[in-house]
Amino acid sequence: MTVTGDDVARAAGVSRPAVSQILNGRGRFSPDTIRRVEETAAAMNYRPSAAARTLATGTSDVVIALVPNTTFGTNLQDFVDFLTEELARAGLILVLRFASSPVELLEHFITTVRPRAVIAPFVAPTAAERESIEAAGIALIDLHAEGGRDENHRIGQLQGEYLASKGHRHLVYAHLRDTRLDVFGDAREQGLADYCLAHGIDAPTSIRLPLELDEAVSLLRTLPLGTAIACYNDDVAIALLGAARELGRRVPEDVALMGMDATRIGTLVAPRLTTIKVEAAPAMDRMIRDVVSRVSGSARPARPTDPVVLTVVPGDSA
Incomplete structure (x- = not known):
């Protein structure tokens, strides 16, 4: 049998409107009344109507996260899982939207669902997305802008340093030829270029390749022996590793390869990839708790100060 607001009101000895206001954090009631209604609702396993709450408050229990349309590595997946769980504790539902989707689809979703907030944890919203969100009167939490650091720029610098x-001395940056999946490549290439400029190394050249052996072979054939390639991710490095094998080039003597993400598959190829591991758990934990507190309206904790930790995982490819 479904428990209604009227059932909770009778059990708690208050009016039906009082139940609605208290459970939606509105109105002025004594602490004892608030506690009694909340405890009664919990004991009766009462679930307020999402549609009614949307009509009353103007927003739903949905929170939209704009995420990059890229390979979901363990850090991104862990972030989404933890954020989903923490929002659920606050009675909120997480919905993921690719940041690269047409803005018209985002506009339609926002006007239809009326989300509580839109968060941008990894990529900055475009000007069109920002305008659409703000025009709808929906809160936008742009964590990418608030962070003050570009971890992808740091990744490129670390690849150059290693x-x-x-x-x-002859460095190349290898993008994945798919703008949907290579959403961080430009910042990483810029980090590599900035490192070279600061240390008197010639500016790196840039190549773009799909994860196809024939094209990887064609691109690698154009590069001189002794080239070192900083790759967008381990997948790109593995594609070039296959190309080197086809061309009979020795790794790392003829071509050095450095990946990114420290994926398990990188440890299974020969030679084993040199790559970068991202340790983001402490920073992400604070970020998520901050997001939940802001969306749910509770006291806001201190902004995260722990940086994402980047560690070179030495292999045999560079």
Whole structure:
């Protein structure tokens, strides 16, 4: 049998409107009344009508997260799982939207669902997305802008630092040829270029390749022996590793390869990939708790100060 607001009101000895106001954090009631209604609702396993609450408050229990349309590595997946759980504790539902989707689809979703908030944890919303969200009167939490650091720029710098430490002076940055999946590549390439400029190394050249052996072979054939390639991710590095094998080039003597993400598959290829591991758990934990507190209207904790930790995982490819 479904428990209604009227059932809770009778059991708690208050009016039906009082139940609605208290459970939606509105109205002025004594602490004892608030506690009695909340405890009664919990004991009776009462679930307020989402449609009614949307009509009353103007927003639903949905929170939209704009995420990059890229490979979901363990860090991104862990973030989504933890955020889903923490929002659920606050009675909120997480919905993911690809940031690269047409803005018209986002506008339709926002006007139809009336989300409590839109959060942008990894990529900044476009000007069109920002305008659409703000025009609808929906709260936008742009964590990418608030962070003050670009971890992808740091990744490119670290790749340059490591490759230079191995004596490499001719550096190349290898993008994945898919703008939907290579959403962080430009910032990483810029980090590599900035490192080279600061340390008197020639500016890196840039290549873009799909995860196809034939095209990887064609691109690698154009590069001179002794090239060191900072790759967008481990998948790109593995594609170039296959190309080197086809061309008979030795790794790392003829071509050095450095991946990103420290995926398990990178440990299974020969030679084993040199790559970068991202340790983001502490920073993400604070970020998520901050998001939940802001969306649910509770006291806001201190902003996260722990940086994402980037660690080189040495292999045999660079």
